[in-house]
Amino acid sequence: MQSKKLLMYLCVMGLTGPLAANLAQAKQANNVISVEPVSDQQNRATEETQTPYSLNQAELDQLLAPIALYPDSVLSHILVASTYPLEVIQAARWRADNLDLDEESALQAVEEQDWDPSVKALVPFNDLLQQITDDLNWLQDLGDAFLVNEEQVLASIQTLRQKAYAQGTLSNSKYIEVVEQDDDIIIEPVNREVIYIPYYDTRVVYGNWGWHDYPPYYWHRPTHYYWHAGLYWSPRVYVRHSVFYGGFQWRNRYTVVSHYYPRRPGRIEDGIKRVKSHEYQRWQHDPQHRRGVRYNQHTPKTVYRREGFRDSQNVRNKVQTDKVVSRTRNLKAQNSQLDAKRTKQRLGEHRVQQRTDAASKQRFSEQRVKHQRAEVTAKQRESRQTDTNIQQIDKRRQVSAESRNNVISPPKAHAVQPIKQKTTAVQTDNQPKTYMRQQKTTAPTQQIRPPSRVRSTISHSKSSSPQRSPANNQRHTPRQQKER
Template sequence: MRMPLLCVVSAVLCLSGTASLAQAETSPAPPQPAQAAPAKQAVFNQEQLDQMLAPIALYPDALLAQVLMATTYPGEVGEAVAWSKANPKAQGDDAVKQVAKQPWDPSVQALVAFPQVLVVLGQDPVWVQRLGDAFLAQPDDVMGAVQRLRQQAKAAGNLQSNQYQNVTVQAAPAAPASTAAAPASTIIIQPADPQVVYVPTYNPTTSYGTWAYPASPPVYYPPSPLYYAGSALVAGLAFGTGVAIVNSLWGDCDWGHNDIDIDVNRYNNINVNNRIGNNQNTWQHNAVHRDGVPYRDNRSRQQFGRQLDGASQRAAFRGDDAQRAQARDRARASMDRAGIERPATSNRQARDQVREAQANRPHLADRQPQGRGGRDGQQARQTLQSRQNTHAGRARNNAFEGVRSPSRSMAQIDRGRTSQMLAQRPHSARAAGHAISRPSAPMRRGGGGGRR
């Protein structure tokens, strides 16, 4: 009886072990800890962000959003500044409609409604470009810096509600992990009248109380007296004439996501030639309007620099394809084997080739006719020296003339060779007016002498 019982126990143990092994093989492996996503490249530190954002951090939220969007297109902002100077009386929705046909991004077009703002932005194009680069590379840090500066201005007593603006404090939403030292609350600035915007002007060196970075104080860009004549000073902020708008400001700061929301209805009402859909309610940078201005950080270059519409078609139109590149390499190799100088591939190389050719060219003084002396020879040398100086001046003024017109260069070389050959012939002396001495005629046999 013991043997069968022992067999049963062994069988049960064997089956249980097999089941455990099967379960171990079929059960999924424990999840591995997820690797942290690569952090965004920190282009500017906190001190630099506070310094560059100080002149605009106290703008109303909608106007601040419009400025941040537009500064990502610094070239077009410069064109808008020039247009506003040429049309000083244009402002509000009417000004935006006047530039509807300009090839600018809608965010840049919206800024012409506020000539006061363009006066400030036009004083420092480098600062404008840095603002846009910071917003593209570090949007979370930029929005955090704005809130940090507003907290300082409020603590200094220079940011409060009045007849021009409403200042409210709300609990700050959960900040992204990438944002450092996020403020505990969010300060929102809105116009007291939604259809009238007062652009504040202030000195950032004093409006934020004691500046935290004495070595890097903010820059003060004074406004034009034209827009702030008779302005009212309220708690360190000056407010000039209000700008009546209905649809010009269609962006707003989304402090919860640190980006910019778009009011689609207002956007379409003012941008009738460039309407968007209801699902396009979050701003996206359009690299087409960058106008060739390079991006500052690698992430922006990878995201926007190679994603222009029609980039492949433009490359094919320019001939930048693999077959043409191989053909160029074969042609250059063939020229090297034949001892032929390669054509220049850049302006600098062409300039160097022209200078080298001029240095190796025989001087005009070495080609002057022989046998001249005295006053005539000196005069001839002076004339040649004058021609040489004139030739050198022309070469400096038009170094690429021979490169652009090879046939003209060859014609000039042929004329020079012909002149040299003519100068070396005997009859050239007669043409120059010199006396010619002839040898005596041979003596005649048995007769008189020769001619005297």
């Protein structure tokens, strides 16, 4: 019986428990207020409509005092580059390691660096780079102030310029041109390609400094700066006009940039780059070049949020794409020119090699012909010499044979035969006429002189033989002997 009651109790509790939980949830749902999510566009609108944080004016004047009187082209790039402090430090160290490069060479060398264009534009100014990186706190404070309230920073610059202008320390000179436009002071170089950086004592040029608790920053003067018109000036720096791509829109108090320097008809061409055209766009910060440096707590989110600078990033991407395309084209053109030069060189070398081979072949053939001719001449000379030697040998043999014959039997021709007298000869009728003719034509025989050897033998034989009388030496014919 008790077990049955216990089973019924458990069943009732299993049914009523879920019902009670559902009732409790429904009661809580009636007391909760539903909140709908806010869209991203509404968040952006609220953030853009928020008033920027107001900076301490005394601290702001203290930061801007050393650079407020710089030309607008240089000052705009200093303010933009201060928002990327790590890249500025890298540029200063790189410039210190490459002091042997001039301004144009330095700009060409840093073209491949992954730095913001404002940082690259400051590379020619070595003294300025070293000065602003000596105090890293000042550099970071300046960049944070520019990101927090850009309008207040530009207004403070104009206030400091008005003080210096009223004091008489800011005026036209051969280095800068001071122009007043709508209660704003514009400072530009006289020659847009020659820049001079001024140095001044911030405790003097602005007259009475109103912030006694915040004295202006004071930089020591470089030793090679020289005095002119109340200020010290740096040596001139030659840069092309396209280096400085930014400026100020003083009326609206913001910074503008342009990725090219157009020349349009009707534009003032007096060497001053004024911001009056629609091609300039408002500058927007690029968090990628921040390199992880922490932002100030008062920096608006629109500054470092990616969606806030998508348009400007697209413009930069397009410009960089155009640069890459132009570089690729230039490289292709250079490669084609190099290939053409190499082909010409190869053809020239081939032709030269062909000419050299032909000349060497011709020289070899000439040498071979010359050698053959020399061999023929030598053979002819040898044959002639052989013939001459043979003739000489034959002559010597003949002479030796004759000499031998003369020694063995000396010739009888050496005895002088007497001439027959015509009167002694008796002609008979029985003798033939031919005999008479022969007697008339016979001439005395001349004595043949034997060679030297024969003569020597003859003389020896004569000396050895007994002497005869001249009468015995005469020989007579048988007929003469009878008549005698």
